[in-house]
Amino acid sequence: MKFITLIYTFIASNLALIHKGTFLVKLKSSASLAIALSPIAYVTEKITHWAFDNQEYVMFVFIAIAIDHLLGSILHLIKRDFSLKKNITGLITKIGLVVAVGFLFEGVNAIAKDDSFIKEYLVIVLRLTVFMYPAGSAFYNSSILTKGKFPPIGWMNKLKKFEENLDLKNFKE
Structure with a gap:
């Protein structure tokens, strides 16, 4: 939390100097902000472009x-073991893992x-892997809800089989 406060203080003080300081102070504050924030802007632009x-x-x-979250919630309500805390924790965990592993795979x-x-092949398999983590869980939840019918x-x-060996031939056969 202290780090965030330091960042806010740095930005606020340099913005104030840009509006109140002499020309050299304004120049120095502008350069400080540009140098400090340009990596963040660069990464944000790259992520936005990719997205x-x-x-x-x-x-x-x-x-x-x-869909997985909805089906999982219904399943746990039917099983009478629903917990809001576990539900939210599971959702945040799944989103976090998809974003983190998806980022690594895109790397x-x-x-x-x-x-x-x-x-x-890598693009297909790695993206399919990221997609199948929540989609596969949704399929399993659906299968349990329909007692194996759908x-x-x-x-x-x-x-x-795909989850075991990442072989796309499993879907081809």
Whole structure:
């Protein structure tokens, strides 16, 4: 908390100096703010650009989280073991893991820059892995709610095999 207070103090004092100081003080304060905040602006711009270019992927992942959360909540209400604290903790954990691991996987994809079969395969498998974490959980919840009727057991078996070996052939057969 002290660190955040220091950041606010730094920004506020430099903004005040920009409006009240001499020309050299204004110049120094402007440069200090620009140097301190430019990495944040750079990273924010890159994330925003990536999210815009991949908005469909991001949308499907977060909708999968929402559907999984809804089905999981219904399941635990039916089982009579629903806990609001565990529910919120689980949602925050799932969102955090999807964002963190998704970021790391996108780093792998960025490092493998060359257009090649390996790059395309990595993008598909890694994004599918990120999506299938919440979507797979939603499928399992749905299967439990319908007593194994939906999704079909064949799909659930293919999903389990993919989770074990990341082999896309499981879905091809």
